[in-house]
Amino acid sequence: MFSKTLLCLALCVAATSALADTVWLKNGDRLSGKIKFYDGRKLVLATDYGGAIALNWDKIATLESDQELLIKEGAVTGERAKSLRPAEPGKVTLVNGDAPKTIELASIEQILKPKPLVEDLVWRGNIDAALDYKRADRDTDDYDVSLKTQARHGLWRHHAEAEYNREFQDEVVTTDDWSAEYALDRFVTEKWFWQGRLEYKHDRIEEVRRQRTLGTGPGYQFWDNELGAFSVGGLLNRSDYEYDNGERDNFYAVSMKWDYNRYLVGKSVELFSDGEVGKPLASVADYTFDATLGLRYKLTDWASLNMKAEKDLVSGAEGDLDETRFSLGFGIGW
Known part of the structure; x- marks a missing residue:
């Protein structure tokens, strides 16, 4: 009976090992785990002994996997492989029924799990919430919720952001505003892209009640990989303002x-910053500055704590604006 139990355990272990993906390195090492994806010259292998490991693509000799994977040799087109089989160093064999196909590793740009509708969709984002209660001579309650997400497929990349902020002082509303932004990037080369952007802000307290901005211009992606991303863009914008007295104004x-994030300390800490500095072409203001800088600490794969500082500055306009806000909150990510 004992020997039969050992035999069953051995068969289970063998079956589990057979299902594991394998990566052979050029130095002769072999790693087993589950291939998550490959992008930005990094292959991410999920292991039960070291968590998610990012491997340099140029250090890999060949691969093996029993997963169905989307193999992209270009920015747009891809091929579904029912499995991957090892080949000579620098190559891998795609198994698709009766006609296996061996390709160069250097020709592969992405490896993804195919999605149901858009096969090469890569979607990530965060929702952060911060609450601040102060009880003193003047009681202050501050609520802030923000969303930032990005989705990419082929040569297209979508950005969406939204934020809501409400503040009370002694039960009187002193801040009540929300904003939303959508941007679409079309990559012209691996690094260069063209962006179109639409932004809307609504404020129930301040003099400027509504602000609509439409902009377009070129951008450059310095890097975008498993450890972070950094891009900049130059835009020509048209802004339309509506004031609390009903008057309207517009200017170019x-x-x-810029949009920057970088993972530190084994991907448990993320440094992030985004913002915009602008110069009106009319005499509305000397310049505007809007930026966020923060740290995000991952508690789990999806939960995190965040700490950030936000700066809003309008110089040279009627009633110059200079506000700095600090917040500490909880977020979820995907």
């Missing part, structure tokens, strides 16, 4: 936007 401006 040029601006520079």
Whole structure:
């Protein structure tokens, strides 16, 4: 009976090992786990002994996997492989029924799990919430919720952001505003892209009640990989303002936007920053500055704590604006 139990355990272990993906390195090492994806010259292998490991693509000799994977040799087209089989160093064999196909590893740009509708969709984002209660001579309650997400497929990349902020002082509303932004990037080369952007802000307290901005311009992606991303863009914008007295105004401006994030300490800490500095082409203001800088600490694969500082500055306009806000909150990511 004992020997039969050992035999069953051995068969289970063998079956589990057979289902594991394998990566052979050029130095002769062999790693087993589950291939998550390959992008930005990094292959992410999920292991039960070291968590998610990012491997340099140029250090890999060949691969093996029993998963169905989407193999992209270009920015647009891809081929579904029912499994991967090892080949000579620098190559891998795609198994698709009766006609296996061996290709160069250097020709592969992405490896993804195929999605039901858009096969090569890569979607990530965060929702952060912060609450601040102060009880003193003047009681203050501050609520802030923000969303930032990005989806990419082929040569297209979508950005969406939204934020809501409400503040009370002694039960009187002193801040009540929300904003939403959508941007679409079309990559012209691996690094260069063209962006179109639409932004809307609504404020129930301040003099400027509504602000609509439409902009377009070129951008450059310095890097975008498993450890982070950094891109900048130059935009020509048209902004339309509606004031609390019913008057309207519009003007054109040029601006520079940036979006940066970097994972540190084994991907448990993320440093992030995004913002925009602009110069109106009319005499509305000397310049505008809107930026966020923060840290995010991952508690689990999806939960995190975040700490950030936000700066809003309008110089040279009627009633110059200079506000700095600090917040500490909880978020979820995907």
